[in-house]
Amino acid sequence: MERSFAKEVQSLKKGDGEIFEGEGILAVTKAALQSGVSYVGGYQGSPVSHLVDVLNDAKDIMDEYGVHLEICANEAGAAAMLGASIQYPIRGLVTWKSTVGTNVASDALSNLGSVGVTGGAVVILGEDYGEGASIIQERSHAYALKSTLWLFDPRPNLTSIVNLTEKAFELSEASNQPVMVQLRILACHVQGRFEAKDNKHGQFTGNRKLEKPNFDLMKIALPPGTYAQEKHKWEERVPAAIDFIRREKLNETFDGELDDLGIICQGGLYNTVQRALNHLGLADIYGNSRVPIYCMNVTYPLVPEEISGFCAGKKHVLVVEEGHPSYIEDDVNVILRKADVQTKVHGKGPLPMAGQYTSDVVQNGVSQWIDEIGLPDTNKGGAGARIKYIVGLKTKATKYLGNPVPPRPPTFCTGCPExxxxxxxxxxxxxxxxxxxxxxxxxxxxxxxxxxxxxxxxxxxxxxxxxxxxxxxxx
Incomplete structure (x- = not known):
């Protein structure tokens, strides 16, 4: 364990209508209990370690609801736990840091993605990308595409994170596919509050045992059954997922007065985009943007009708997609061409292909974009002056600091036996x-x-x- 949560876990007992306060990963734990989870497993790693730590300190709650907690030897072991949800209507949640953890878990995930699930199967991914990351700079998005696993990237506020964690279980059951919920470092540790619900007992738990095993050969990844599974996946599961995402309005659209422009962004980057727009004079401090925004809390699968509908009538749209390759930007282009929507799509170019999308990076990218498209000065809200002002403040701060701050590379903890x-x-x-x-x-x-x-x-x-x-x- 990294730390004790003996005090914080008491908030997991909050019921319907009470206000829950805490950090993001603690809220995810509460969302799992509110969803009637039956088993939880995980392999420690920042930024999601605390999910397992919290439940380890909440033994009385776990026992009351019959929830099993497994501290797994690695990510493959955690992913394999989701096998309980293949044959039975049992909800399970596992967690690890990604993408290295997803590499280790990939064999189990491939099998889950092929045979599908009966009970809700959710993976909480700590997307360890950018500054502060400890691993290879790749994206979990690739695994979503490869194994047809739905990928959530919620807006980094507790209400959105909790709602989408609960919806992940529902979507998994509605489409018979596992769901990955991607949480960046800032989302895991963001502080906030939300209105709690009562915790639920799972349909089958340690306190409500299964009476007999189920056997369904089509739930085994064995040819020729795998050919039928692939057909079922694309003819039944994918359409069911898209229909659920659209019906439940999991993605969000925010209107703005500059309706011939638009920004499409990953949900996890929404706050960063808003901050950049505010600095450029294109949004106020309350999140009201002058540029319409389509916020993708679900980054796979995409909903073609939502994207083409958002872009219809717009001259230019900027896709803010962190990391490489440009999966979303490329798909948006294909969707618009098929729908005969002639909106010009921008993305990589004004924004970099590699590296974390910090507030400064997004600000510079949006600024370059509005210059490229020739946004009239009357609509820029004094963007140029604001940027110069911010740069001036940073330059002044650098002079006051004098010498650069000494580097602090990672190293062994004091007393480490290694x-x-x-x-x-x-x-x-x-x-x-x-x-x-x-x-x-x-x-x-x-x-x-x-x-x-x-x-x-x-x-x-x-x-x-x-x-x-x-x-x-x-x-």
Whole structure:
């Protein structure tokens, strides 16, 4: 465990109409209990570690509702837990950091995506991307596309996060597919409040046992059944998901007076977009934007009718999509061409292909976009002057700071039992000389940093020894 939540877990008992206050990942835990979850599993990793920590401290609540908690050995083990929802109407939730965690879990996710589920199966992904990230800079979106797993990216406020976590269980059951809920670092730790609901008992739990096992051969990923599963997925499950997303209004549209323009953004970036627009004089501090915004709380599957409807009559639309490749931007272009909507789509270009979309990055991208499309000065709200003012403040602050702040690279915790291992290797090098050392992921990788500077390669989870087999014969 990272920390104790003995005090905070008491808020998980709040009932209908009471006000819940806390951080994002604690709110997700409450949403799971309100949804009648029967089992929860996870593999520790920032920024979602606290979900497991919270439930570990909430044993009395878990026992009352018969919810099983499993601290998994890795992400594959956590994903495999969702197998309980394949044959039975049992709701389950698992969590890990992504995308490396999703790499490890991918085999189980592929099977789940093929056979489908009966009970709601939800994965809470800590999208560890950008500044503060500890892993390879890739996107979970690729797995959503590959395995046909629905992907939520909720607006980072507690009401939206809780509502969409609950809707994730409902969508999973309505379409018989697992749902991934992507939460960035800021969303996991955002503070806020929402109106709570009563916790629910799951249909089957540790307190309400199944009487007999179910067997359905079509729930096994075995040819020729897999061919029928693929057909069912695209003819039944995908349309059911799109219909649910549209009917429940999971995506949101915010009107603005500049109705010949528009911005399409991932839900997780909505606050960042609003902040940038405010700095540019295109939105007020209360979130009222002059530019219409289509906020995609569900980034896969897309709803073609919503996108073409939003873009109809607009000359220019900017797609704010963090990371690479430009999956959403490309799909928006295809949807509009098929609908014969001639709106020009902008995205990567004004906005960078790589890197975290901070407020400054989005601000600069939107500013470049409005310059490119020739937005009249009367509509810019003094954007240029505002940018110069903000840059001036930052320049002034830099002068006051004097020298740059010393870098603080990650390193081993004080008292970490792994540190002496690498100290021993350094002592060994004095007698035997240096050699190639294959590292493993996680904290082990810190050995590559001073003062140890040990390790030439890192290939993946548990692959340190295996990755040495190619290079060892050459030494």
């Amino acid at each position: 540190r002496p291992v690498f100290s021993a290797i350094k002592l060994m090098e004095k007698d035997l000389g240096k050699t190639h050392i294959s590292c493993d992921i996680g904290c082990h990788t810190f050995s590559a940093l001073p003062p140890f500077s040990i390790g030439q390669t890192v290939l993946g989870y548990g692959l340190g020894r295996a990755s040495s087999t190619g290079v060892a014969p050459n030494f």
